[in-house]
Amino acid sequence: MVTEVNAVNFRQNLGEMLNQVQYRNDSIVINKDGKPVAALVDAELFARIRRMRDRFNALSQRIAEAYAEVPSEEGLAEIDSLVNQERAV
Template identity: 80%
Template sequence: MMITEISAVNFRQNLGEMLNQVQYRHDSIVINKDGKPVAALVDAELFARIRRMQERFDALNNRISEAYAGVPAEEGLAEIDAAVTAVRKQR
């Protein structure tokens, strides 16, 4: 799989070719506007996997938020800092 960067103007001019690249070669296209990435074209299967991953991440994030709902922010941040420090010491 290859990732190609292309300007929005070139993308519009070569849309058919870009769709073929994504559909048949499973490449991804990053579309730049004014030199900055603004969108990406990926095959539908990859997009479906990304959406499933996002849904799982959101569900996990919600569970964590609910678990810490009654914890003051400073206490939660201190716990995170302690966990990061412990992991760094293990390395």
């Protein structure tokens, strides 16, 4: 479950919110001036997010290296073509 709280409420109830995250695997979005500024998630989820980010960055780097010599217009045209093929399925 995802709970949204304002920063003042978060500060006042930090212990309870840590328990929510640790024992119920909830996530908490902390808002300031009505806008989300941070999230509190359990350590296992955070580790998974970091691994996914690292894999995404590595994959992005491999793609950038593979297309380094391809002109931008040609690469974008290839991407558009593949997206259109997938949408047609």
